[in-house]
Amino acid sequence: xxxxxxxxxxxxxxxxxxxxxxxxxxxxxxxxxxxxxxxxxxxxxxxxxxxxxxxxxxxxxxxxxxxxxxxxxxxxxxxxxxxxxxxxxxxxxxxxxxxxxxxxxxxxxxxxxxxxxxxxxxxxxxxxxxxxxxxxxxxxxxxxxxxxxxxxxxxxxxxxxxxxxxxxxxxxxxxxxxxxxxxxxxxxxxxxxxxxxxxxxxxxxxxxxxxxxxxxxxxxxxxxxxxxxxxxxxxxxxxxxxxxxxxxxxxx
Numbered sequence: 043x044x045x046x047x048x049x050x051x052x053x054x055x056x057x058x059x060x061x062x063x064x065x066x067x068x069x070x071x072x073x074x075x076x077x078x079x080x081x082x083x084x085x086x087x088x089x090x091x092x093x094x095x096x097x098x099x100x101x102x103x104x105x106x107x108x109x110x111x112x113x114x115x116x117x118x119x120x121x122x123x124x125x126x127x128x129x130x131x132x133x134x135x136x137x138x139x140x141x142x143x144x145x146x147x148x149x150x151x152x153x154x155x156x157x158x159x160x161x162x163x164x165x166x167x168x169x170x171x172x173x174x175x176x177x178x179x180x181x182x183x184x185x186x187x188x189x190x191x192x193x194x195x196x197x198x199x200x201x202x203x204x205x206x207x208x209x210x211x212x213x214x215x216x217x218x219x220x221x222x223x224x225x226x227x228x229x230x231x232x233x234x235x236x237x238x239x240x241x242x243x244x245x246x247x248x249x250x251x252x253x254x255x256x257x258x259x260x261x262x263x264x265x266x267x268x269x270x271x272x273x274x275x276x277x278x279x280x281x282x283x284x285x286x287x288x289x290x291x292x293x294x
Contacts, residue, residue: 058178059272060292063093064219064261066188066285069102069138070113073251073284079108083282085120088143091277091289095174096123096143097186097219097261103127104136114141128153128170128186140186140220142172149173149181156187156204158197164190167197169205173214180294182268183212187220189230198224202233209237215268215294219261221285226257238262241290246276248286261290269294 065088070081088096098117102108118125123143128151130139142151151172158164171185187205190197202222209216218238224230226245234240241261247254257276263269273291280286 058176058294060095060176060269060294061091061093062184062217062219062261062290062292063088063091063096063287064099064186064221064259065096065287066099066221066259066283067113068100068283068285069105069108070282072281074281080282081111081113081116084113085117087277087279087282087287088117088121091287093143093289094145095184095217096141097184098141098143099186099188099221100138101127101141102133102136102138103129105138106134106136108136110136114143118143124148126151126170126172128168130168130188131166139168140170140188142170142184142186144172144174144184146177147175149175154204154208156189156201158190158200162190162192162194162197164192164197167201169208169218171208176294180215182215182217183209185209185216185218185220187218187222189221189223191223195224195229198222198230199233202230206233206237209264215263215265217261217263217269219259219288221259223258231260234260234262238264239266241271241274245274248276248288249284251280251284251286254286259285259288261288263292
């Protein structure tokens with residue numbers, strides 16, 4: 043494990059920018075074509091965003107439905123980014139989960155299993171975390187997650203608490219992004235807000251792509267002393283996925 047140190051950063055006069063994208067890619071299946079896979083469309087969305095760090099959800103790796111391709115690696119290779127895939131489940135002779143893409147070196151990575159109550163029969167969920175070496179020699183943790191999608195909050199509450207427990211011992215700055223399947227002021231997002239600061243307060247909706255009406259995809263960070271949020275936007279891209287991508291620009 044790489045040694046960690048607490049950072050004291052003066053943002054006055056800082057010029058370093060970091061663009062972070064969170065995107066549930068729906069295994070690169072455009073919602074208007076039920077059986078189609080279009081990884082190139084996802085690549086183009088990320089390229090257009092000019093993101094430095096990307097948290098992906100609903101990513102296929104060598105599954106039959108996606109043509110046996112490793113989607114995270116395909117996207118990363120096309121964009122010249124480093125890749126870490128976090129498997130949540132085995133699926134169709136391959137795997138399905140979340141992923142991290144980075145323009146900067148990934149020093150180490152880990153996948154944490156998130157809990158759920160067996161009686162709910164919820165799909166297993168994970169938190170993928172990578173230690174990122176920024177260009178000025180500072181290091182941060184970057185995480186991608188996708189919480190339970192069932193109607194009841196039962197599993198999401200367990201999962202957000204486990205996520206916060208994992209994060210509490212990290213003494214480097216942390217960015218976490220993903221599909222939380224929960225809206226602002228829900229118990230899940232209120233729990234997130236107890237430790238993290240989200241990049242938006244009145245967050246633009248992210249789903250559905252046609253006439254979106256709720257925000258469930260978020261980017262959050264800690265501590266506030268390290269990052270300054272310059273911008274938070276939801277990208278109006280309706281073809282590539284059933285979620286709209288979220289882009290935040292930071293200064294540190």
